[in-house]
Amino acid sequence: MANFLTTFFNPDVMARYLPDVLSGMLVAVWIGLAVVVAGVVLGLALACLRTYRFRIFDLLIICFADIFRALPPLVLILLLYFGLPGVGIRLSGPMVLFIVLSLTLAAFAEEIFWAGFLSVDRGQWEAGISTGLGFGRTLLYVALPQAVRLAIPPLVNRVLAITKMTALGSVIGVSEILSAATTAQSFSGSATPLTLAAIAYLVLFMPLVFAARLFERRRDQAQGR
Template sequence: MSNWDRFLDSFFNARVAWEYLPRIVDGFWLTILLALCIIASGLAAGLGLAVARSLGLRPLNWLIVFLVDLFRALPPLVIIALLYFGLPAAGLSLSGFAATWLSLSLVLMAFAEEIIWAGITATPRGQWEAARSTGLSFLQTLGWVVLPQALRMVIPPLTNRTIAITKGTALGSVVAVSEILGAAQAGVSFSFNPTPLTLGALAYVVLFVPVVILGRWIETRFAWKR
């Protein structure tokens, strides 16, 4: 067998690929489910914190800034390890899926708060004053006047950050979540052949290349035009 044949037999082995494809597809759907859960809860929590911060209560703001700094400074894998391997010591066991979801949601929350808050502060003060003077309450002003403008401004950085954090779902493989990478690694150790890894990498490329291109498009479409 020539080197090239051996290479093909290792990385593009049709028999192994066929055998493990269903598991990679299962992993693919699990990755998407996990990603959607993280995006929903992370963005919602980030928006909630940004709104809370705009109330201007000083002790609350210190707490929010500390939380945001904390989850921007800690590596996601460290948070996952702490929740998955550490919490059982407190009598609380999370599944790998729950630990990964919670960790990445907290990270996305921190980045989303920071970005949305930047958008809120960048909205001209006159917008606030004009809206308030028409008789809108503080929350109405925030919800109907300021946030729509602020969110529009921060769509590009928010999209890019969301994509980057969503790719962290692969970290779930470390805590036994059988998302794409987890399924692929299991496949390699059963078959003694790296083809499942090739499939896994392909699955990620299929999933994320359109997302990366979408992010690129959004960046030019919603670029800062002031």
């Protein structure tokens, strides 16, 4: 037990490398927030565009969603970070991480919002248009609120899954939590910095997990389940 505690919970190592892990947490938070905003907004915009049923846009959006849902984000990160310099385009590690995770989240968010739009009864679309709202305002005032409400539970789970992927930034030198912890582990020769990283992820994401569970419980209660 003493050896276990020394390996994973060494107080001296914790005190020495805690500032580095906290700095990594700040980086992860900023990138995660940017990814959530960009990914959700882009996904919602693409889903709204699909409701207009323009064939070429439908095809392009479907291809985009399928490609980014199929490809592992790590592959895309490595491709952009190490491949783009070959054609004269150089992006920083944080920018590459932001772009890849935002597009990945947008692909999933688009499909989730689209499923929400498909769940809206066709009669409500027709009623809104027939009362003079037109297609655009029917989309905005009738279909969109219902689609967003239906999309929130699966979207929250997907947001949690993708924002945790900020850890992938460690492979391209982004100074987020895992990168700071692995660097500290290599210098200290102790697993304690990795324990700090695990604790940091728990601190960041457990409140979101609890909030998502609370939201789902209240939604089920409202629906009488």
